[in-house]
Amino acid sequence: MGLRERKKLAAWRTIRSTALRLISERGFDAVSVEDIAAEAGVSRTTFFSYFPSKEAVAFDLDPEELAQWRALLEDDSRDAPLWEALTDLVVDMAKLLPEWLPVQKRVLEQCPWLVHTARGTCDSFAPDLKAWIARRLPDGDDLRTTLVFNTAMAAFITAVEAWEPDDSFDQLLDTVRDCLRWAGAGLAHPVS
């Protein structure tokens, strides 16, 4: 990794951690991009060359986590039936975020309307994850693929919504697994 690339990653992380610190101190609205940039020692312009918006600085994934996440999607060794494999995949993805999720939850506690942005972060994986699902669906039904994807996301989000950042992370993983299992088994049936 060349000097340029290392510097870039370092700058990314400086900006991000500075932003999270300020936001957790003062709240999202009370911190301007100007503040973050100044505190991080870069210009406003540079800030926007790293993050497309003020919201992104709070929710974008670290490039390394992102790479790990993509790696999970390309691992084709899961041979269980679709829904079980998907459940494992989602749990494995969640496992990569033990630092990230609590921070996001705390930001969202203060600014609930940012939920949309947080979901957007997940949505950036939609194409890849959909492709992953389509690969494992016998027929190439697009509607069915999308339904599986959206439902799995809904189950995941439900678990994250219910989880408090002070609870243990394992508890979240259990809930994620439960929600996916319930959704997969069919919500029209009584609880098993």
Place this chain on the structure above:
Amino acid sequence: MGLRERKKLAAWRTIRSTALRLISERGFDAVSVEDIAAEAGVSRTTFFSYFPSKEAVAFDLDPEELAQWRALLEDDSRDAPLWEALTDLVVDMAKLLPEWLPVQKRVLEQCPWLVHTARGTCDSFAPDLKAWIARRLPDGDDLRTTLVFNTAMAAFITAVEAWEPDDSFDQLLDTVRDCLRWAGAGLAHPVS
């Protein structure tokens, strides 16, 4: 209904229809709030007293549709099992929007990132719809309630995503019903 109230509704509709016309002519980004307000014959300030944001003018529901929607939620006469009743409810809700949905879809075709806003419109019903679900769930499990809600929403959104505004509206309703049925039956099972 007093004069004041009638005028207000009229102004709301003027602003809204003006906005939709301009947006469909030029695209969402190429229309400023200033343009909309001017064309609708009100001030910018007034615009923001009717709509909290530029996005809202494209996605907020007409007060009358909103009232009908709320009425559906309060109709307690459905006595089918939860998931069937919920399926019917969602279909009934969709039935109220034969004008609205095609317009929204066309706006979203041009500005896909507004999906978050569109979802937000649905989210404004979350509390009421969740209460509706909780009322019909035997035990008062919050997690389960949320899961049912989120999954139903996911199924609905899946159907809307798959629908093209040039397709017949009945086709959308069928797809909504199918998606809810599949999700309710359990996506882990093969297609029936």
Place this chain on the structure above:
DNA sequence: TAAGAACTTGTACTCAGTTCAGCTTTCGGT
């Protein structure tokens, strides 16, 4: 080590959204 690519920065701009003080219109009671 020099040419060129990639990155940073300040400046200047557009537009969304808020605040507020002053004006006009509607409403309810008399």
Place this chain on the structure above:
DNA sequence: ACCGAAAGCTGAACTGAGTACAAGTTCTTA
């Protein structure tokens, strides 16, 4: 019909997000 209160409308002035761009700096590579 009239008057005071309340609700609504407006323009002006402000903050802050996001973009465009030209000029300067730092890294890469041959």
